[in-house]
Amino acid sequence: MAMVVEAFVTGLLSALGDLAMKEADGLLAVPGEVQRLQSTLRTIRLVLRDAERRRIDDEAIDDWLRELKDAMYDADDILDECRVQAEKKPTERAGAPKRRRFSWFSGFRRHVELTHEIGARIRDLNRRLEEISARRTAFDFRVYSDPKPTSRVSRKTSPVLESDIVGTVMEEDARDLVELLTKEDTRRNVLVLAIVGIGGIGKTTLAQRVFHDDRTKACFRRSMWVCVSQEFVESDVLRDIIAGAGGSDGGARSRALLEPVVESLLRGNKFLLVLDDVWSEHIWEDLLRNPLQGGAAGSRVLVTTRNEGIARRMKAVHTHRMKLLPLHDGWSLLCKKVAHRDDEERDARSLADIGLKIVEKCDGLPLAIKTIGGVLCTNGLSRRAWEQVLRSAAWSQTGLPEGVNGALYLSYEDLPSQLKQCFLYCAMFPEDYIHLRQYLIQFWIAEGFVQAAGDLTPEEAGEEYYRELIRRSLLQPHPMYHDQFGCTMHDLLRSLAHFLTRDESLFVTDVQQGWKSTASAKLRRVSVIAPGTQRLQPILDAIKKQESVRTLLLERTSVSEMDVDDHLRKLRRLRVLHLADTWILRLPQHIGELIHLRYLDLSDCHIRELPESIGNLVNLQYLILNRSRISHLPKSVVKLHNLRSLDLECVPVEGFPSGIGRLQHLNVLRGLVVNTGRAWCSLEEVSNLRRLRWLAISKLERAWAAAEPGEAAAKGLRNNQDLEWVEMHCSPCRADTPPPSFGYAEEEMERIERVFDTALHPPSSLDKLEIQHFFGRRYPTWLTTASVGLLLPNLRRLVLVDCRLCPWLPPLGKLPNLEFLRIRGASAVVAIGSEFLGCEAAGGKRRSSSPVLFPKLTELWFGGMMNWEEWRWGVAEDDEVAVAMPRLSHLHLVDCPRLRDLPEALNRHATALTRMQIKGVGSLKSICGFSSMKRLQIHDESDLESVSDLPALEFLEVSNSKMSSLPKWLLKALQAQFTALQRLDIEGSSQLLRSCLQNGEEWPRISHVPIVYIQDDQHKYIYYTKSSSTAYTNLKEHGEDQEQDMDDTHGNEAGEERLDSFLAPIPQDRRAARKPPWTNLCLCSE
Structure with missing residues (x-):
């Protein structure tokens, strides 16, 4: 395709200019050939834009471009080899002198042969290109004097995803679909609805709008979104459902193991499942229909598809047909x-x-x-x-x-x-x-x-x-x-991209058909991702014959090291080799011969070691080994001078070899394991990597560098001004070591404090910081100083996990750009006060150098703080602090069993707080006075006495498996406090569940709430909607729980009883006044 050629021409001209061509001319004995090549490329570039446009309709132009493209790929390979030779030291090119003169002479002779071979290839390339260029005149191409600039960029806009809802038609469609999804229907528990329309018409946008509507969120206890697509994998669909429902797949990959997890998560729960972009009804009939049967009455499946026949075969009770935009x-x-x-x-x-x-x-x-x-x-x-x-x-x-x-x-x-x-x-x-x-x-x-x-x-x-x-x-x-x-x-844009790359790229899902369709093509890129149980040998045999392949993606396949060994001998032009989640246990030694290779990914493989020959991959830029089983890196890895990323997340490696500091192009270094001794990489070496952007270090308890810091160690990472993301991890303490020291000696605690103070002092450029399992008695000085806001002015995200020995929190309120803060496992903290906000004592008053503390914080987590008893705001009314936490919208308190009260001033300062989660905070007495609170979750709070003054509260969830009656604070609040409440969710004992039936003691106290959902730990439930005066339950007098085919449209499940005393006719068209729906379709997850 012409696009590839134009891109190659630009890149090749740049490469020719960057290379020291005088040295190359002399090296290759081809004087003048490089300039000749540059001239031909500039001439050809002038017609490529017109050629690209006309190639689709003109087969002759398409053939001309394909021939030109082949020549460009060859040129790229030749220049790459030329660059490798030119960058070698003279002794390397000639062969390092040995004890025997014959060895030196043999190496020099091989060098001469290689340079003459490359020179001959350049002369031949020039002849080919000149002949191709001469034939361009036959097509009467339009000449463009300059190519489009590569760096042309549109105006900067907000990174927030914008809603595509315009006009009234889609708003009305969204409201109608929400109405249909949330209204009661007695035909069966799980109903299917469909959105049908051609590609690009906005089916997904409409489904998103419905999915995120406030009433939809209030109506369903579980909401899940799954992108299906043509090439869906059954296990992936099930895992997406599990994740969306808040569960864990436990690492299971097979359908047999995942289906029971889906059934358990959804049994007795009213859920909404969106299946986006469905191409076959088999996903429903053969995969999902049975596992979803246990859902509570009112559960819904919303499908988007281009084919109305699929909606019919899935027995959709309503099909919405999309119309073109006016x-x-x-x-x-x-x-x-x-x-x-x-x-x-x-x-x-x-x-x-x-x-x-x-x-x-x-x-x-x-x-x-x-x-x-x-x-x-x-x-x-x-x-x-x-x-x-x-x-x-x-x-x-x-x-x-x-x-x-x-x-x-x-x-x-x-x-x-x-x-x-x-x-x-x-x-x-x-x-x-x-x-x-x-x-x-x-x-x-x-x-x-x-x-x-x-x-x-x-x-x-x-x-x-x-x-x-x-x-x-x-x-x-x-x-x-x-x-x-x-x-x-x-998928329409993907279809266009597939069409434009059809002569050189192959994406395979069906091994047999996929390869036959392009068997005669000269492929440059091949991708085989998750083909399921299909036999791979036919495609592996065919790939070996495609010696021009530059990218080979084999992910989640049964490829073994035998396959790789055989293939790498043939595919010498590889730039990208992606073998993630395959069966490979080792790499062959001759992988070092792939001198063009830039990218190697062995993530999630069982491979245990890399060959020493890996050091010969002089062009390698990205080495990704995440979650592999490699126990050590070969020493030769320090020869990879072009390496830009070394990624070893969750790898049991013992250490990194000394010399990593010489890899000056590294910008990502993850999984760095600290070890002692000269053979291992030190923290001082890391500080020399000035281009790092992301650094993750583990086992920092081994670090000794800061005990006697040299000049480099004393500066820490402060000079690494490109650094944006740092993760600092010590190893977790042993489970059998008790507090307060958790088995650490005083000397160890003092040493780790010095390591963090000096060798790990971060730069001001830092955007994200994570510290885990730090065992010093105080946080690092650069985090506790009063000038922390000046030292870390750009920090937006901070995570502190299991810093168990620090009794005080740093003055984090002074961080001017902090948006997200998570503190977990700070078990030595008993009280939090003004030091956390960053107030300073002056003249008997607490003052701050900033009028706003935590000015941009939006989400705050406290968790696992088992000894935390007191949270003081520490700011008096007459202090000079104007406000604190003005943007805080989400507050999470989890497993803080001794915390008695929230700060009195929190509700006055955190006026934007809309969501609060309280779980495992059993000593908490009250939650009061939050005027903007819309969603409140309270779990296992036995001592709670008062929840009041929450005028905007719309959703309340109360959970305690031992709860046999409604708590007094809830009864009091339901009488007069929660005037805006739209939904009440309760989890308690079976006794509480029965008391909430129509004739039960608790029923009159909750019957006025628009939507009520009550469940016990046996998945028995009651679901009630006031608007239709309808309630459902699967609670039987004798504990029976029967099942019924979901396709039965003649009533409810046998295990479900409708409370007939609540029955009222359901109007055919209930178009009452509707609350304005939530329109922000951009959910950002940290």
């Missing part, structure tokens, strides 16, 4: 995409005449409108730019895959060539695959797609590419990941 709603969506400020909106409105014509060309598809909005946003709000888009020939492009219109192709064509490469690479993964930003960027860099300009590192340039693709709506941020850390690709 013209003016489409215009509103386009304006929303291109204008983010008032002045920009005015400019856009002035272009309405052109804009409406552009929207009309998008055929009413929201996806097309959004991607075209990305094009317009990049080109600017000018009449000339918009007219150019309107007149673009891409609108009428023919030969595209079904469902892909000209707007999507235009959005692709508008990309600079390097971004095109990055976009197309995403098609190597399954539908709805969640791409994690860090690893996707590493793939791009390893393939040579990222061209860093100026002072940017390749990773920083890659992040710009990534965010630009998101801004253009070509990638979609996944709502469950913070700061756009994860993204997906819409």
